[in-house]
Amino acid sequence: MNALSPSVLSRPSVRPLNPCFSSGPCAKRPGWTVGALSGALVGRSHRSPEGRARLNDVIVRSRRVLGVPQDWHVGIVPASDTGAMEMALWSLLGERPVDVLAFESFSALWAQDITAQLALEGTRVLKADYGSLPDLAQVNWAHDVVLAWNGTTSGVRLPGAEAIPAEHDGLVICDATSAAFAMDLPWDRLDVVTWSWQKALGGEAAHGMIALSPRAVARLESYKAPRALPKIFRMTSKGALIEGIFRGDTINTPSMLCVEDALDGLIWAESIGGLEALKARSQASLAVVSEWVEKTDWVEFLARNPAERSSTAICLRIIAPWFTALDAAAQGKALKAMLALLETEGVGFDLASYRDAPTGLRIWGGATVEAADVSALLPWLDWAFAQIAPQG
Secondary structure: OEOOOHHHHOOOOOOOOOOEOOOOOOOOOOOOOHHHHOOOOOOOOOOOHHHHHHHHHHHHHHHHHHOOOOOOEEEEEEOHHHHHHHHHHHHHOOOOOEEEEEOOHHHHHHHHHHHHHOOOOOEEEEEOOOOOOOOHHHOOOOOEEEEEOEOOOOOEEOOOHHHOOOOOOOOEEEEOOOOOOOOOOOHHHOOEEEEEOOOOOOOOOOEEEEEEOHHHHHHHHHOOOOOOOOHHHOOEEOOEEOHHHHHOOOOOOOOHHHHHHHHHHHHHHHHHOHHHHHHHHHHHHHHHHHHHHHOEOOEEEOOOOHHHEOOOEEEEEEOOHHHHOOOHHHHHHHHHHHHHHHHHHOOOEOOEOOOOOOOEEEEEOOOOOOHHHHHHHHHHHHHHHHHHOOOO
16 A cells, blocks of 8 residues: 555545435435425325325335345334334334344434333344444344444444344344445345435435335234333234234324435436435445545445445454554544535545444445546545644
């Protein structure tokens, strides 16, 4: 790798056309304007025939783009992906022991909820440091298994479908919020999948989605959780699935502006070629960053194994000796100064690593981000880092 050359100290000439690299809410699709929301059913009830039709259209299009099997149930739920995951955990867990894979902030949160809030006996938390996955060979697939397909805050993802055995006795509950619409999900090996609108399609926050396999529905209808469930978590009534949830009859009141925006993202996704095109766009951003990291001496991927490296949550750690010699507070101060330079120049926003993750950078590489904008950002990262580095 080559050290920063003196020329890097010059302000780069090319700027990203879209400097938004937040990991949620994420960049809007190319060409988006507020005019995309002009047809929103503002001032109308979500329970009107037109409102239900819009909500059901989100479900139908999401199923189609993601390739969700027809015998699965897909619904819109409150409180983003967090709400969808909590709904699954509180409604389904307790019949079997539970294994939780905890390797970044949100999967660690699910582990904490299962052990401290649900207090389920027989729970095993399989941990790994940021940048790695737990040892998958230690998972007992006769247990219910809770995992994130892609670590939004660590940039580590499961390597592929083979990570989960085709035959397993327990349910596999998968947080896919930063994987859906950017990566393949092995529906035949999963039982519950959750995501939100605010990630790979650049939708607005506060709404989540949940997909249930026939095995998950059977568990819901046969197992009564030994705990009180808030209304927004209830997916059954009198021992039967509430089918309306999965046709657009939402548990609570959704924003019809957000619904219109979600539809806009889904229509765009279909127009460019569906999931294959979305994956290709995300992989293009990762390829650009990978090429840059190879020739850059002050940064490396947080994810150590290339086969486990996320194409959406691209997490980087700073390895320059002067930076690693600083204590945590000083590192945070230096990174803040670097990011302030980028924001002042208007070339990159929201690039800091997640607050619980190691101090570093996080570049969102979801499908709505143009690889050309990522490519234009990288020389600015070199420039900004050179500005904060000790001189001499």
